[in-house]
Amino acid sequence: xxxxxxxxxxxxxxxxxxxxxxxxxxxxxxxxxxxxxxxxxxxxxxxxxxxxxxxxxxxxxxxxxxxxxxxxxxxxxxxxxxxxxxxxxxxxxxxxxxxxxxxxxxxxxxxxxxxxxxxxxxxxxxxxxxxxxxxxxxxxxxxxxxxxxxxxxxxxxxxxxxxxxxxxxxxxxxxxxxxxxxxxxxxxxxxxxxxxxxxxxxxxxxxxxxxxxxxxxxxxxxxxxxxxxxxxxxxxxxxxxxxxxxxxxxxxxxxxxxxxxxxxxxxxxxxxxxxxxxxxxxxxx
Numbered sequence: 001x002x003x004x005x006x007x008x009x010x011x012x013x014x015x016x017x018x019x020x021x022x023x024x025x026x027x028x029x030x031x032x033x034x035x036x037x038x039x040x041x042x043x044x045x046x047x048x049x050x051x052x053x054x055x056x057x058x059x060x061x062x063x064x065x066x067x068x069x070x071x072x073x074x075x076x077x078x079x080x081x082x083x084x085x086x087x088x089x090x091x092x093x094x095x096x097x098x099x100x101x102x103x104x105x106x107x108x109x110x111x112x113x114x115x116x117x118x119x120x121x122x123x124x125x126x127x128x129x130x131x132x133x134x135x136x137x138x139x140x141x142x143x144x145x146x147x148x149x150x151x152x153x154x155x156x157x158x159x160x161x162x163x164x165x166x167x168x169x170x171x172x173x174x175x176x177x178x179x180x181x182x183x184x185x186x187x188x189x190x191x192x193x194x195x196x197x198x199x200x201x202x203x204x205x206x207x208x209x210x211x212x213x214x215x216x217x218x219x220x221x222x223x224x225x226x227x228x229x230x231x232x233x234x235x236x237x238x239x240x241x242x243x244x245x246x247x248x249x250x251x252x253x254x255x256x257x258x259x260x261x262x263x264x265x266x267x268x269x270x271x272x273x274x275x276x277x278x279x280x281x282x283x284x285x
Contacts, residue, residue: 018072018103021045027058028082034058045075054278057086061282062123067093069107071100071133076108081146083116086273090122090280094155094254099131099168107136115144118273122265122280125153125207125254128165135171142178142214147273151261153209155254156190156202165206166193176212176244183244184212205235207251211261215272216245227267228260236260 021043028037033056039047044066051059062077069075081087097105107126113119121140128134142148154172156165169191176184188208195201202208213220221240224247228236234257235250247264251257266277 018070018074019043019066020074020076021064022076022078023047023062024078025060026080026082027085027087029084032056034085034087036060045077051281053281054275057088057275057278059280060087060089061280062089062091064091064095068096068098069105069134070098071103071105074106074108076106076110078110079112079119079121081111081113081117081119083114085114086118086275088120088122088278088280090282091124092282092285094124094127096127096129097132097134098129100133102133104133104135104169107134109138111138111140111148111150113140113142113146113148115146117143118147119150120265120269120273121148121150123152125155125209125258127155127158128168128170130157130163130165131168132165133169135173137173138175140176141180142176142183144179145215146178147215148176149213149265149268149272151209151211153207153254153257153261156196156206156208159206159253164193165190165196168192174210178214183214184241184246202250203235205250205252207249207254207257209249209251209257209261211247211249211264213245213264213268213272215243216240216268217243220268220271221245223267223271224264227263229263234260 023045024040026038027034036050044064046063047060157163172188174186197204225238233252238247249257269277
C-alpha cells in the first residue's frame, strides 16, 4: 500500500475477488473553522474536498464511485469529530446492493463525536436488490454534550418497478452510546421475504427508515409532530426517550421518507444545534 505525503492511501485492495473500501476521517477546529485534518482511504471510498456553504461548519460528500456492492464486498467508514467541530456528512447517491449467490456484503459505519462536537449524518438510501445479502452496522459514540442528528433509509427492492425483496437477507444493526452507555440499540432482520408483510412486520411497505436526534425535549417533540404532513400513505411515529428523539417511518416510496426527514431536520436543527437548515447543494442535483 502506498500513501502520498498527505497520508491518503491510493491503494485498491481486492480480496478473493471482492473489494474492500475503507475511509477514515478526522475533523478538528482550526482558526474557528472545522477542517478535515486527516483522511486515509483504501479502495473506492474517498472525500475529494470539504465544502463550507454556511461558513465555519464543514460539509462532506462521501464518494463511492462504483456505486454498486456485491456479495463479499466490504465498505468501512470511520468518522472522528473533535470538540467544537461542526460536520455534516452525506452521499451523492444511493448505495446499491446486488444479488449474491451466498457471500455477505458488509457495510460498517463507526461515528465518534467528542464533547462539544456536532455531527449530522445523512447518507442517501440503501437499495437492496432481490437476492442481495447485506449486513449493515452503524455504531455511534458520543461524549459529554456532543450532538447528533442522522438518518438511515433502506429500500427493500425497487418499488418504482414493483420489485419486492422476497429473496435474500438483510441484517441492519444500529447502536448509539453516550460515554459508553447505550441510548439506543436495535436490529432489523429480513430473511427470504419473512417480515415484509403483516401488522407485526413492514406491512407491505418497501421503505423502512429511522431518524435520530439527541439533545431533544418534549417541546422539540411537539414541534416535530406538528410539522409532519398528513399523508395516509406514510406511516410514521415519533418517540422521546430521555433526550433522544426517534422517528420511525414506513413508506411506499423513498421520496416520501426523504421529504419527511428533511422536514424534521429543518424544524429540529435550529432548536438542537443553533443553526438554520442548510441543505447540501448536492441534494438539488
